[in-house]
Amino acid sequence: GENVEQHPSTLSVQEGDSAVIKCTYSDSASNYFPWYKQELGKGPQLIIDIRSNVGEKKDQRIAVTLNKTAKHFSLHITETQPEDSAVYFCAASMPGANSKLTFGKGITLSVRP
Amino acid sequence: DGGITQSPKYLFRKEGQNVTLSCEQNLNHDAMYWYRQDPGQGLRLIYYSQIVNDFQKGDIAEGYSVSREKKESFPLTVTSAQKNPTAFYLCASSFGTGPTYEQYFGPGTRLTVT
Numbered sequence: 001g002e003n004v005e006q007h008p009s010t011l012s013v014q015e016g017d018s019a020v021i022k023c024t025y026s027d028s029a030s031n032y033f034p035w036y037k038q039e040l041g042k043g044p045q046l047i048i049d050i051r052s053n054v055g056e057k058k059d060q061r062i063a064v065t066l067n068k069t070a071k072h073f074s075l076h077i078t079e080t081q082p083e084d085s086a087v088y089f090c091a092a093s094m095p096g097a098n099s100k101l102t103f104g105k106g107i108t109l110s111v112r113p
Numbered sequence: 114d115g116g117i118t119q120s121p122k123y124l125f126r127k128e129g130q131n132v133t134l135s136c137e138q139n140l141n142h143d144a145m146y147w148y149r150q151d152p153g154q155g156l157r158l159i160y161y162s163q164i165v166n167d168f169q170k171g172d173i174a175e176g177y178s179v180s181r182e183k184k185e186s187f188p189l190t191v192t193s194a195q196k197n198p199t200a201f202y203l204c205a206s207s208f209g210t211g212p213t214y215e216q217y218f219g220p221g222t223r224l225t226v227t
Contacts, residue, residue, distance in 0.1 A: 009153065032212030043117075043203050043218030044156070051212075089155060097211040098163075100171070103155035 002027045004092050006104030014112050019080050023090035023104050024072040030092040033073045034101070035064060038087040048075070080111045116140070117219035119204050124224045126198075134189045134222045136204035145187035146205040146216065149173060156203065162187055163210050191224065198226045 003026040013019045031052035036044035050057045050064045057064050063076040087108050091101040117138045126132045144163050148156040158171030162181040176195025181187050191198045203221045207214040
C-alpha cells in the first residue's frame with residue numbers, strides 16, 4: 001500500500017518568513033495530494049490540493065509543488081503569520097472511486113511573532 | 114449552518130466498557146469516515162461508509178464497530194476488545210469516495226479510557 005512520509009516533525013519560523021514542508025510518497029500510481037491544516041482542538045481542514053497532471057498550484061500565500069519523478073510534494077507558505085501556527089498533514093490517494101487517503105504523521109508549524 | 118457534529122468533545126470510560134461516539138452531518142454527503150489520531154501520528158482510517166446500510170473496514174478496524182442506518186449519522190462503537198482505545202477520534206464526510214471528493218472533518222472526540 002501507499003506510504004507517506006513527512007519530515008521534520010516540527011518547524012519554527014519567524015513571522016514574515018517562508019515555510020516549506022515536504023512529503024514523500026511511495027506509490028507512483030498516486031495521483032491526488034491534499035494538504036490539511038489542523039488547529040488546536042479542531043478537525044483538519046483542506047487548504048490546498050494538487051493532482052498529478054500539474055506541477056504547481058497557488059492560492060494566495062500558499063502553494064503546493066509536485067515532483068512525480070522524485071515522488072515528493074511540498075507545501076510553501078509565504079509571509080507567515082501567527083495564525084498559520086498549526087499541524088499540517090499531507091496525504092496521498094490513488095485513482096479510483098474506492099481509493100482512500102493515506103496521511104503523513106503531520107508537522108507542527110510554529111510562527112514566532 | 115451546514116457541517117459535521119461530533120459529540121461529546123471529551124469522553125471518559127472505564128476499561129472493559131463499550132462506548133459509542135456520535136457523528137452527524139447535514140451536508141447531504143453520501144460517504145462518511147472514522148479516523149483515529151494519536152500523538153505524533155497521522156490519521157488512520159477505522160471504517161468508512163459509501164452509502165446507507167453499507168460500510169467497509171479501514172486499516173485499523175479491529176475492536177471497533179459502526180452502523181449506517183441513516184445518511185446523516187455514522188456512530189462508532191469502541192468495544193472492550195480494542196486494546197488501546199485512548200485517542201482522538203475524527204469523523205469526516207464527503208459527497209463520494211475517491212480523490213474527486215473533498216473530505217470535511219468534524220471537531221473530534223477525545224476518548225480517555227482508564
